Amino acid sequence: MAKKWKRLEKSRIKEFLNELHASYEIWLPYLEEDKWRFKEYDIEKEIDLPSSFVHDSIKRLFLPRRKRIMEFNKHKKWPVVPVSPPAANRLLMGIHACDGAALQYLDRVFIDSPYKDTFYEAERNRTVIAGIQCDRMESMCHCTDRGISPEHRDGMDIIMSRTKNGYLLQAITEKGHTILNNRILAETDEQPVKKEWSDQRYPLATPEAFLESYSVDIWRDVMKYCLTCGICTFGCPTCTCFHVADELYKNEGERVAVWDSCQFRSYSRMAAGHNPRARTFERIKNRIMDKFAYSFLRYGQISCTGCGRCVVSCPVKCSLPETATLISNTIKQKKPSLASSDAVSRSKPEQ
Amino acid sequence: MTDLQTQVKELFSNKKIDVLLGWIVDNNSGIQPHLFRIQDDISRLVFNDQCLDNLVTHLPTVLKQHRKVGIVVKGCDGRSLITLLAEKQFERERIIVLAPACNGVAANSVKLGKCADCATHIAPNADYTYDDPDTVSSPEFKESQQIEDLPYYKRWKFFADHFDRCDRCYACRQVCPMCYCEICIVDQQDPQWIDPSTKLSANTMWHLIRAYHLAGRCADCGECERICPEHIPLRILNTSLEKAIIEMFKTRPGTIPDVLPVLVTFNKDTDEGIMKGA
Numbered sequence: 001m002a003k004k005w006k007r008l009e010k011s012r013i014k015e016f017l018n019e020l021h022a023s024y025e026i027w028l029p030y031l032e033e034d035k036w037r038f039k040e041y042d043i044e045k046e047i048d049l050p051s052s053f054v055h056d057s058i059k060r061l062f063l064p065r066r067k068r069i070m071e072f073n074k075h076k077k078w079p080v081v082p083v084s085p086p087a088a089n090r091l092l093m094g095i096h097a098c099d100g101a102a103l104q105y106l107d108r109v110f111i112d113s114p115y116k117d118t119f120y121e122a123e124r125n126r127t128v129i130a131g132i133q134c135d136r137m138e139s140m141c142h143c144t145d146r147g148i149s150p151e152h153r154d155g156m157d158i159i160m161s162r163t164k165n166g167y168l169l170q171a172i173t174e175k176g177h178t179i180l181n182n183r184i185l186a187e188t189d190e191q192p193v194k195k196e197w198s199d200q201r202y203p204l205a206t207p208e209a210f211l212e213s214y215s216v217d218i219w220r221d222v223m224k225y226c227l228t229c230g231i232c233t234f235g236c237p238t239c240t241c242f243h244v245a246d247e248l249y250k251n252e253g254e255r256v257a258v259w260d261s262c263q264f265r266s267y268s269r270m271a272a273g274h275n276p277r278a279r280t281f282e283r284i285k286n287r288i289m290d291k292f293a294y295s296f297l298r299y300g301q302i303s304c305t306g307c308g309r310c311v312v313s314c315p316v317k318c319s320l321p322e323t324a325t326l327i328s329n330t331i332k333q334k335k336p337s338l339a340s341s342d343a344v345s346r347s348k349p350e351q
Numbered sequence: 352m353t354d355l356q357t358q359v360k361e362l363f364s365n366k367k368i369d370v371l372l373g374w375i376v377d378n379n380s381g382i383q384p385h386l387f388r389i390q391d392d393i394s395r396l397v398f399n400d401q402c403l404d405n406l407v408t409h410l411p412t413v414l415k416q417h418r419k420v421g422i423v424v425k426g427c428d429g430r431s432l433i434t435l436l437a438e439k440q441f442e443r444e445r446i447i448v449l450a451p452a453c454n455g456v457a458a459n460s461v462k463l464g465k466c467a468d469c470a471t472h473i474a475p476n477a478d479y480t481y482d483d484p485d486t487v488s489s490p491e492f493k494e495s496q497q498i499e500d501l502p503y504y505k506r507w508k509f510f511a512d513h514f515d516r517c518d519r520c521y522a523c524r525q526v527c528p529m530c531y532c533e534i535c536i537v538d539q540q541d542p543q544w545i546d547p548s549t550k551l552s553a554n555t556m557w558h559l560i561r562a563y564h565l566a567g568r569c570a571d572c573g574e575c576e577r578i579c580p581e582h583i584p585l586r587i588l589n590t591s592l593e594k595a596i597i598e599m600f601k602t603r604p605g606t607i608p609d610v611l612p613v614l615v616t617f618n619k620d621t622d623e624g625i626m627k628g629a
């Protein structure tokens with residue numbers, strides 16, 4: 001028998017959240033100047049969970065764009081003090097399938113690996129994820145091509161589904177049960193409406209095929225007008241690169257972990273000045289190969305969940321999924337050379 | 352076939368250019384920048400109010416691979432090209448500048464803010480020009496004036512709200528034709544001039560330093576503002592500085608060929624008054 005769903009009236013959602021607010025830090029997406037962004041729960045504001053795309057990726061809440069690791073002050077008895085990870089319980093609402101799947105990938109990178117990130121683990125342990133099923137797919141959404149669907153439940157503790165005037169909720173994990181044990185929620189026989197989702201918008205070749213395409217000429221001709229800014233990697237929920245910097249102010253300072261991007265020219269510059277990825281197409285190749293081949297070899301999961309944020313945020317309208325499909329098709333046709341080498345790619349002075 | 356297309360055909364057949372940087376009309380993706388070669392279909396070359404990009408940004412890379420390059424420029428793009436030529440970034444002989452008259456560009460049928468501050472509808476120093484502009488407007492600088500008129504605390508709040516959103520993706524630097532430093536100041540690590548993390552102080556520092564490095568050089572092509580993923584109004588900083596340059600030196604950056612930007616030159620006859628802030 002299918003598990004029962006619980007019903008939350010739209011008019012009572014604030015009552016429900018206010019009650020939880022006593023013991024949980026609550027984060028959910030709010031619409032701000034045409035963009036859905038994760039913000040801390042505000043009693044004053046109206047709540048309307050997004051029906052599909054959220055501009056901010058879930059990564060921001062687990063790997064903050066500026067993460068303090070330690071503080072130092074020369075004049076104190078203990079000059080170096082590590083920053084302890086946050087511990088307060090946290091509830092995230094309105095997470096879509098693409099972000100849930102991305103969390104699973106991040107878990108593989110930062111928890112199930114020899115290099116465990118204690119900050120990430122602490123953030124993960126304190127957080128309950130309440131996911132919501134998408135009502136529709138936007139033009140850039142392509143999770144169905146990446147083995148996920150808008151109804152996917154991976155990485156979530158609670159799954160929500162929108163109905164006419166409220167939400168249906170179901171607990172998936174123990175953490176979720178604790179939250180749903182609430183008198184405001186009533187058990188119901190209602191079931192969420194099943195929907196058909198289109199796929200095969202951006203089909204992919206296998207990771208092995210991608211690896212074989214390494215020296216194919218077509219790479220020189222893709223995304224010609226890419227500026228190699230880093231916004232696609234910052235928006236991506238599965239891009240994990242960061243660098244560590246010391247920020248000093250006279251006798252005190254902080255050590256911080258900051259997002260970094262493989263698209264930056266300075267990212268791969270060696271100490272002596274050599275840059276193995278000095279040209280734009282080499283960096284684009286690295287990014288696409290990492291998404292669809294390297295991550296699969298290292299963590300057993302391709303690191304693209306089809307959220308489409310790279311497409312939306314790109315300033316010059318380059319489409320990474322389209323490019324990946326183009327390359328996949330080229331590999332399949334086994335036509336190694338499609339183009340000449342004069343890619344008009346923007347890269348700052350090349351060596 | 353438009354005059355521009357005929358001209359390009361002629362240039363290709365006379366071997367005056369090897370490639371042409373222009374805009375192509377594409378059924379799927381609309382109007383996009385494109386590198387035309389002799390075998391390409393020139394009838395797809397367009398110039399209209401949706402040609403937003405500043406193609407001068409791509410010129411250094413193209414010049415590395417081709418000897419003679421034709422480029423289609425709007426007025427503002429032409430001005431940035433003039434500054435780059437004065438700074439000896441390329442050889443003038445290798446570039447053929449085609450300058451159709453520009454009556455302003457529009458994204459999603461909204462005219463861009465830069466076009467209200469524009470007085471250069473045809474690129475100066477062009478090899479070939481076409482048509483005359485509909486109207487010759489004078490720069491208004493309304494947007495930046497509005498901000499300048501605010502009291503300082505409101506002005507700070509305005510910029511602080513915007514800079515706080517900056518993710519430091521450096522799209523503004525990447526798209527800027529004037530940003531050609533071998534190693535950018537934010538990428539320098541010893542000394543580390545600007546904190547690499549995203550916080551208000553460091554973000555502000557980055558945007559102000561970039562604005563100062565562009566003072567007297569920026570041609571107000573507005574690309575930084577147009578492509579900013581967080582919609583930070585970067586042009587306000589640049590136009591404010593441009594306004595100051597016009598007031599002090601009575602010249603607009605990038606309008607006179609072969610003259611170095613005012614803050615790059617030293618002239619012993621310069622009126623000291625400006626140094627004293629008079």
